[in-house]
Amino acid sequence: MSNLVIIPILLPLFTAVLMLLFKYNLNRTKQAAAAALLLNTFYSAFLVYRVFSQGPIVLETGGWKAPYGIVLVADYLSVLLVLAANVVTSAAILYAFHTLEQRLQKFYFYPLVLLLLTGVSGAFMTGDLFNLFVFFEVLLMASYALIILGGSKQQFRESLKYIILNLFSSILFVTTVSFLYSVTGTVNMAQLAERVAEVEQRGVLTGIGILLFIVFATKGALFPLYFWLPKSYTAPPSVISALFGALLTKVGIYSILRVFSLIFVHKLELTHSFFLVLAALTMLAGVIGxxxxxxxxxxIAYNILPAIGFMMIGIGTFSADSLAGTIYYLLHDMGIKAALFFLAGLLAMHAGTSDLRKMSGYIHSAPVLGWLFFLSCLVLAGLPPFSGFIGKLILLKSAMLEGHYTVTGIGLFSSLLILFSVIRIFIGAFWGEHQEPKHPIPKTALASAGALVAIGVFMGIGAESVYPWIQIAGDWLNDPSGYISTVLKEGAE
Amino acid sequence: MEIVMCILAGSLFAAGIYMLLQKQLLRVILGTALLSHGAHLFILTMGKLNRGAPPVLEKAAESYTDPLPQALILTSIVISFGVTSFLLVLAYRAYQTNHTDRMDELKGLEDE
Known part of the structure; x- marks a missing residue:
């Protein structure tokens, strides 16, 4: 029965490999991608239901018992994230049908997206630190290929920075894992948690934890290490930017969340208060950008950063509520960032430029786009009753309760500036004198962005029905013993 | 023996980082290759360098090499091989498009 866990990783992988066989038949590739993603999304929804009703599922690959073999763990957090990743990827595929140039679609766009999803789902599900590195490489390799899809000069320049930086942090990751192995003698996350707890995270272990944090902070674009993100995320076509903005940095944040709620939790005053400082700086750097x-x-790309800052507040505060808030915000941000990238991409396509100064009055030619953009701005900035509001409320309230007033203040201040920065787009592009649009807006693309915004609105208005699930996941993260016993007990049987 | 390996891996890291800071793209790529070699040596050293029986569990063997770091290195080598070859192709294409392989000359190419 535990084989259930591996399907969301295998299905996109196999579909991607099969697609390579008929790459010239674009229609069939599209159909295969859509079918695989639809199936995978429904399957992940089933997995969410199953895990929440019957408890986390552990798969010991190859039948090797827990601390020795590689384990895949579908716990409350990972199934929710896998579902969100699948929803976002499905929306992206729908968006790509009529917005991406045919030439680019033919160049392995769909297989690469599915491979990206394979890596992302794998990273969410794995219970083994070295395996996390492997899945990071799977998703990075797909992202390297996606970021230069099209091959313009700008893309080459930005992608080189992106690739070399990520390569360096991957090498640092391997080195850190080997340090950790030499000290603890294991790479299994549950056993690591147990062994680190035994020695109360003494001596070198905190240093190793910080090294791991640097690795994940590079991937997740935290304060001093974010410089590569905005420009390289705007270089590729907007559907790829949306996927990157919604999935890649979130994998970094997920890894920080997992490692620093499970393994390195014994020197909170050192590590987690350091996170709060970085959270504040990341938010400020993002809004200023x-x-x-x-x-x-x-x-929109700069707006990824304040969201990461908010999630870091949750991890830094480290209480059951703040962790639940982080998960809620993570899910909210995956959807709304993708939607905003979609809408900004449509706007740029409609106007024929991405320069705000050259746009005006498109509300006449694209009313739906305009209002959808307005709505998503409100969701992003966190006006009640939308999902951004609920997420920020939980995070800031729990930070206040723990007495972190400065970071709360900075969070509120940067929310205001976020609203200002995106409303500036709405005012500049949709108000004023009407200009002739360059390109009509494809309906399917608008629908996919609309669906994501609708999810954001639902997560806000229907928070009462969504939040209890997330609270379960937050409590689960706050108490690592559940994870440890689930993974290791099955090994003893 | 571990000390020697550590010094070797350390110097590989130092050389790799020096190369990574160069302006020529090819040197940067060679730098990443050196860095990954350093990391692989580190993994090997971290598993303790033992002589003795092969890494197969037998009751008679008193000392055997740890198999896990070897498995990790193998995986890591394959990955870094793939990434390096991808980077080389990318560098070649970037050279064809931009007519330069110096990172500092890429700055001014705004094509918007």
Missing amino acids: ALSTNNVKLI
């Missing part, structure tokens, strides 16, 4: 530019896509 978002206000500094007139490029629509770049504004």
Whole structure:
């Protein structure tokens, strides 16, 4: 029965490999991608139901018992994230049908997206630190290929930075895992947690924890290590930017969340208060960047950073509520960031430029796009009753309760600036004198962005029905013994 | 023996980082290759360098090499091989498109 866990990883992988066989038949590739993603999304929804009703599922690959073999763990957090990743990827595929150039679609776009999803789901599900590195490489390899899809000069310049930086952090990751192995003698996360707890995270272990944090912070674009993100995320076509913005940095944040709620939790005053400082700085750097530019896509890309800052507040505060808030915000942000990238991409396509100063009055030619954009701005900035509000409320309230007033203040202040930076797009592009649009807007693309915004609205208005599930996941993270006994007990049987 | 390996891996890291900071793209790629070699040596050393029986569990063997780091290195080598070859192709294509392989000359190419 535990084989249930591996299906969301295998299905996209096999579909991607099969697609390579008929790459010239674009229609069939599209159908296969859509079918696989639809199936996978429904399957992940089933997995969420199953895990929440019957408890986490552990798969010991190859029948090797827990601390020795590689384990895949579908716990409350990972199934929710896998479902969100599948929803976002399905929306992206729908968006790509009519917005991405045929030439690019033919160049392995769909297989690469599915491989990206394979890596992302794998990273969410794995219970083994070295295996996490392997899945990181799977998703990075797909992202390297996606970021240069099209091969323009700008893409080459930005992708080189992106690739070399990620390569360096991957090498650091392997080195850190080997340090950790030499100290603890294991790479299984549950056993690591147990052994680190035994010695109360003494001596070198905190140093190793910080090294791991640097690795994940590079992937998740935290304060001093975010410089590569905005420009390289705007270089590829907007559907790829949306996938990156919604999935890749979130994998980094997920890894920090997992490692620093499970393994390195015994020196909170050192590590987690350090996170709060970084959270504040990341939020400020993000909003300042978002206000500094007139490029629509770049504004949205800079807006990834404050969201990461908010999630770091949750991890830094480290209480059951703040962890639940982090998970809620993570899910909210995956959907809404993708939607905003979609809408900004449609706007840039409609206007024929991504320079805000050259746009005006598109509300006449694209009313649906305009209002959808307005709505998603409100969801992003966190106006009640939408999902951004609930997420920020939980995070900031729990930070206040723990007495972190400065970071709460900075969070509120940066929310205001986030709203200002995105409303600036709405005012600049949709108000004023009407201009002739360059390109009509494909309905399917609009529908996929609309669906994601609708999920954001639902998560806010229907928070009463969504939040209890997330609270279960938050409590689960707050108490690592559940994870440890689930993974290791099955090994003893 | 571990000390020697550590010094070797350390110097590989130092050389790799020096190369990574160069302006020429090819040197940067060679730098990443050196770095990954350093990391692999580290993994090998961290599993303790034992002589003796092969890494198969037998009751008679008193000392055997740890099989896990070897498995990790093997995986890591395959990955770094793939990434390096991808980077080389990318560097070649970037050279064809931009007519330069120096990172500092890529700055001014705004094509918007």
